[in-house]
Amino acid sequence: MIKLRELTKRYGDRTAVDGLTVDIPPGTVTGFLGPNGSGKSTTMRMVLGLDRPDTGTATVNGRHYAGLACPLREVGALLDAAAVHPGRSGARHLLAMARSNGLADTRVDEVLATVGLSDVAGKRVGTYSLGMRQRLGIAGALLGDPPVLLFDEPVNGLDPDGVRWVRQLMRSLAGEGRTVLVSSHLMSEMQLTADRLVVIGRGRLLADSTVAEFIAANSAAEVRVRLPRAADREVLAARLRAAGALVTAHGDELAVRGAGVESVGEAAHGSGVLLHGLAEHSASLEQAYLELTADETEYAGVH
Numbered sequence: 001m002i003k004l005r006e007l008t009k010r011y012g013d014r015t016a017v018d019g020l021t022v023d024i025p026p027g028t029v030t031g032f033l034g035p036n037g038s039g040k041s042t043t044m045r046m047v048l049g050l051d052r053p054d055t056g057t058a059t060v061n062g063r064h065y066a067g068l069a070c071p072l073r074e075v076g077a078l079l080d081a082a083a084v085h086p087g088r089s090g091a092r093h094l095l096a097m098a099r100s101n102g103l104a105d106t107r108v109d110e111v112l113a114t115v116g117l118s119d120v121a122g123k124r125v126g127t128y129s130l131g132m133r134q135r136l137g138i139a140g141a142l143l144g145d146p147p148v149l150l151f152d153e154p155v156n157g158l159d160p161d162g163v164r165w166v167r168q169l170m171r172s173l174a175g176e177g178r179t180v181l182v183s184s185h186l187m188s189e190m191q192l193t194a195d196r197l198v199v200i201g202r203g204r205l206l207a208d209s210t211v212a213e214f215i216a217a218n219s220a221a222e223v224r225v226r227l228p229r230a231a232d233r234e235v236l237a238a239r240l241r242a243a244g245a246l247v248t249a250h251g252d253e254l255a256v257r258g259a260g261v262e263s264v265g266e267a268a269h270g271s272g273v274l275l276h277g278l279a280e281h282s283a284s285l286e287q288a289y290l291e292l293t294a295d296e297t298e299y300a301g302v303h
């Protein structure tokens, strides 16, 4: 369990994390989302004792990072996969980590096998691809077999096979009862990987819920109706608008908000129009996320 209480961090006059209070429970994958610069990495760094909060607390299993007797056994993290000496082999890098944390040397071969790097363990990290470095970073996080794991953008640079592998790893780590907090900008991937979401914007908590609750709360449900005849589309759209619905046209389809599938079907029947399709359309996590964070981005694009 990770507990944040009124966690706040300022850099000069910029507040990177602003009174964040949230629990990250065990046995689940929690997706940590937010626009660029919203404070995700700073939050993770404070959990790991790499940054000191100005006010508030971050604890891992009830204790501050600095108070953990053997930190790698309590919490593992992948923050920056590039932060490895390029002249060392993957195996030596992990061995140094294991020895300085009082962990058995045998863990090195175990985690190398887990992440699929056994064959290249003796090669210099400087020769590794981005994806191999990500795997090595994940191996480092797993080294102490910790109950709490933090991953900052773990699928960065991975090919689709690697992305799927990370997804399965996260799910199985949570399935073993561990606390898994993972940040990502890949919404479709988060929708597949995470059980819960913590969303922040400008350092503040915007949402803390299950993925399904988040989508339901942050996107309007839509009904899509397909009508092959343009005249029919106009008739139905006018009737639905008169009843207060919001209707937009996309090719031969109408997208209807503010009316359920039953009432759209009844309106179509009442208007005598020909339908080729009528369905409820649930929003994706990406749509819901974009709606929630529209006002929170530091560097919004011009549309």
Ligand SMILES: Nc1ncnc2c1ncn2[C@@H]1O[C@H](COP(=O)(O)OP(=O)(O)OP(=O)(O)O)[C@@H](O)[C@H]1O
Pocket (backbone or CB within 6 Å): 011, 014, 015, 016, 034, 035, 036, 037, 038, 039, 040, 041, 042, 043
């Ligand atoms: N060491 C630092 N010194 C000054 N400002 C910093 C420092 N670290 C972070 N910041 C600022 O704090 C804010 C939060 O940054 P942070 O890296 O935590 O965001 P993030 O959500 O992880 O972003 P991204 O998705 O781009 O990785 C940003 O405005 C950033 O510029």
